[in-house]
Amino acid sequence: MTNQTLSAVPAYPSELSADTPRRSTAAAILLGLWLVIFFASLFAPPLLDDADATHANAARHIALTGDFVTLHVNGIRYLEKAPLPYWLDAVSFRIFGFNTFAAHFPEAIGVLLLALLGFHWASRAFGNRTGFYTGLAILTSIGVFLFTRIYIPEVLLTLFLCISLYCLLRAVESSNGAKRTFSSATYAYIMWASLALAVLTKGLVAIVFLLGTAIVYLALTGDYKNWRALKPLTGTILFLAIAAPWHILAGLRNTNGMNGHGFFWFYFVNEHFLRFLGKRFPKDYNKLPGYLFWSLHIVWLFPWSLFVPAALVVAIKKWRTRSTPLLASLRSLDFARQTLLLLGLYSALVLVFFSISTNQEYYTFPAYLALLLLLAVALNRAEDTFNTDASSRRWIIFAHIAFMLIGFAVAITLAYGLWSSRHLAFVPDIGDVLAHRDVGNYTLSMSHFFDLTDASFAALRLPAGLAAITFCFGPSIAWMLRAKKRHLAATTTIALTSTVFLIAAHIAFVRFAPMLSSKKVADKIEALEASGAISHDNTVLMYGDQAYGSSIPFYLGRQVDLVEGRSTSMLFGSYFPDAPHIFLTNEDLLRIWGTGDRKLLFVPLEKRDTVDQLLGNNKILLQETSGKALYTDRPLDQPNPQPGM
Structure with missing residues (x-):
């Protein structure tokens, strides 16, 4: 041999x-x-705002125009x-x-x-x-x-x-x-x-x-x-x-x-x-x-x-x-x-x-x-070689012990968070109870995980409970099956444990939607237009980079103006001669605010202090979600009466 x-x-x-x-x-x-x-x-x-909706906006432009060569986001070359x-x-x-x-x-x-x-x-x-x-x-x-x-x-x-x-x-x-x-x-x-x-x-x-x-x-x-x-x-x-x-x-x-x-x-x-x-x-x-x-x-x-x-x-x-x-x-x-x-x-x-x-x-x-x-x-x-090779058996056992220890640690942590929040009311908008520590300036994909607080568990009871139960029992069941040399069942149980955890993670991810997406802002604008509280002839503006609220132009299906937003992915394309004039300065905002058609200004959490100093009391709050605000420059119009009213 x-x-x-x-x-x-x-x-x-x-x-x-x-x-x-x-x-x-x-x-x-x-x-x-x-x-x-x-x-x-x-x-x-x-x-979600940032890359998710930005890329969807580029694809939306292709679907509407048939231009498969030059990508556009909010009217600007991408x-x-x-x-x-x-x-x-x-x-x-x-x-x-x-x-x-x-x-x-x-x-x-x-x-x-x-x-x-x-x-x-x-x-x-x-x-x-x-x-x-x-x-x-x-x-x-x-x-x-x-x-x-x-x-x-x-x-x-x-x-x-x-x-x-x-x-x-x-x-x-x-x-x-x-x-x-x-x-x-x-x-x-x-x-x-x-x-x-x-x-x-x-x-x-x-x-x-x-x-x-x-x-x-x-x-x-x-x-x-x-x-x-x-x-x-x-x-x-x-x-x-x-x-x-x-x-x-x-x-x-x-x-x-x-x-x-x-x-x-x-x-x-x-x-x-x-x-x-x-x-x-x-x-x-x-x-x-x-x-x-x-x-x-x-x-x-x-x-x-x-x-x-x-x-x-x-x-x-x-x-x-x-x-x-x-x-x-x-x-x-x-x-x-x-x-x-x-x-x-x-x-x-x-x-x-x-x-x-x-x-x-x-x-x-x-x-x-x-x-x-x-x-x-x-x-x-x-x-x-589990039965014949001691080293193989040893390291598989090590993996299962580590899985159980991690599982118990996760289960205990989640259980503590659930217990700590047991008297707190459910908060639909989890963004209101996050720490907003701005880890890595949020340019790293997982930065928002550092924002979790004890109070946020009140909005995460279902996924946290599901994950805790899964990690409490799943790794142990997998180990018992391995000890009985039912290897296929043991490995499949590991996969199923992870599956249930990922389902819980998705439920938690949905709970984060008000903070990670600005669809509610777009929905608010459309609802106000439908009720007649504001005219369809309005101008939507976003303060800062388009990534802060990129889901808004996607769900509204129209181009929005950017105040102090000539940056990042919008910068290079904005210098082409045929680029639309969507970039405004603070001075431009002050000049047009309250004049002409109605202005609707979306302000992300990161820019609230700046806008408060800029506009002072000369603004009306229409909606606030996860620290993000939608302002207008004048009182609402008289809503259309509903049929039968």
Whole structure:
């Protein structure tokens, strides 16, 4: 046995245990989890301010105008993003209407396809149980859930990149009698087409990740000798045919902007190279400290990150027990080991790249499928050797003990919060009882979690209670099943525990809607117009950057003026000659306030003191929610009498 090559040793057996779900059953369970976690959450809360509604506004403009080349937000060119996510949203809007469901539906489909891709890839390489675990991990990881609550392109980028990686393996796979769904050439062309879609989703970083991984992988394995199988010439032509037209048209149609720059400089230089170096203009982002950047992946991949020690043990053992020199072993890999090597290289590249670059918490999302698949492989392997390998058994036990301790800690914390708020009345608007500490100036995605106070638990009793019960019992049940060697049931219980927690998290997320979305402000304006209390001939203004209330123009379906809001994403596009005159100064506001048609001014919490000093008592409050205010410059009109009154 010791003289055999790695490819001849079944080190990662597909089905060592009868405790394996049927492929159809596993797929049905994954679909059910997606429906419960992701599809059911498409209807609420409403679109959030900042990126969520900003991106929806860009897609709304496409759906209404048919202009698929130049993105616009509130009438201003929005040139910093690749277009594919907005194209998909525009199509969704045309089918389902302008609502929350339509805005987030493409992203939810992306999650489903990502889970099914992970299930298929892992099943082919390691068997149905590993495939099932991979799908479970993708659907129930905290990071995947959190970073698909707003419409950002990361899940679609991950999907297209991972399709490209899978097709890369299949294209260069040696013709050893393995069954193929498609020919080698077809896989190669799918790889190039998927890479083009990834570029249209997120930009040039997709090329860096795929080609960087492919070059190192092909060099290590010797598969560079099969380079013709990748169709580099005709594949590049296909790639350019898909990816190039939009870039060319966007460049031709968007010239002579800020400082004479057009699309090409802003998109390629400013949004790619200068962003990577931390010199992008304007600077409206933060970079996570190194210790947080790395350690937070324990949270984003939770609960599956608990099995990282087991994965490391499996990897070290395989390294120590290899029967051939390293270089020789890399030149004789089967599909399972090819998958491990490729995904290991890819995830390392993504993590290291964003540890150097400017980053947000979700930037490493493209590595999630790779990391979770590797963890699923290690977990399956550890389960198979649970009875015979003391170290595997030890680290699985460690994971379950950690899960139970974390679960009890969370349950106790939530129970304390519920007990502390037992005498407090339910507060519909949770924003009124938050601390508003302005952590990281709210440029980090998770900053608002630091705003929670004891009083806020009065508005979170249902989700907090549900999460507390789940974490109190779920980890213990999973451990009891593991102790009885019912491994499939134990791992599935971990996934179900996370599922119930994510449902509770979604309920809590909906409770935060008044603070995170300004839809109520848009609803108030429409209700006043419908009742006749204000005329339809009015001017809506927002104080500060459009991100403070980007859901307002989406739900009103019209352009709004910005006072002192020529900043961040609105800055570059505002300098084009045909940009609408929507940017006002404080002096402009004072000059028009109380004259001409009625003015309605939305003021975010962060700008209330400024506006109070500017307008003094010369304003009438129409609505206040989560510290955000809607003012007008004159008394309301006489409402229209209701029929029958």
